[in-house]
Amino acid sequence: MNDAAARNFEYLAYGLIACWLILIGYVLTLVSRERRIRQQMESLQRMLEDKEGK
């Protein structure tokens, strides 16, 4: 494989890696938001139960 062809493949790999990284990055933001929502939901439910108990 000559230099130009090798460079082509190298940049193609960068492109594919960039696509996967963006996808994984967005999925990770969804996961962290999901965790935050669950925590908020649990703490609010506890707070409401405490208030109802009083």
Next chain:
Amino acid sequence: MREKTLYALGAVAALILVRNIHTMLTGLPDEAFQGAIFRIIFFHVPAAFTCFLCFFASLIAGISYLKTKNLKWDSVAVSTIEVGLAFGAANLITGMIWARIIWGIWWTWDWRLTSMLICWLLYAGYLVLRNAIEEPTERARLSAVMSILSFSVVPFVFFSIKWFRTQHPQPVLYGEGKMDGGYRAMLYGNWVPILMIAICLVAVRMMQEKRQREIDAMRRAAHAF
């Protein structure tokens, strides 16, 4: 049940993508002038299609919210815009990597590239606007207006290569453009799993938005005690 179906759909889409990558690397010949880098089109163009489709869905959702005042449409708008931005970023970055090899530069301020960047920034501004407004109905109303206004740039981005002389190539999928049948089949074949992934992401994001609204309602209930 619904969540499991979505995860299964996402997993199937990821498997199809992996199989497509294998096929495009081993089963398709290099493009005569561009060589191996041409294969980046199988991600660059489907990412753009998905991005524009998401933005179009957000336009419909924005109009529907203003008509019905149903917050479900606000969830659709924010979900599709977030996912559209992710695919828009993939389109811009793969385009830059492709340009570095073919044009020798990462970026040029031609009509297509500049309008796409402006479009992306406008929709990113939509998310900033949402975060700045606390009150849910006011946030939904202004966001709907912003999503409708932002969409006005999309046709300009799409047709800029027809209307102006640009460094970006002319369309190869419609008009006078031509593309080899094998390449065309791979391009559309790769769009299918990308679209499946986008649908999964939008659905998951919508479920989160629904739960966030429930939390807001619970907060109001807690304050009312």
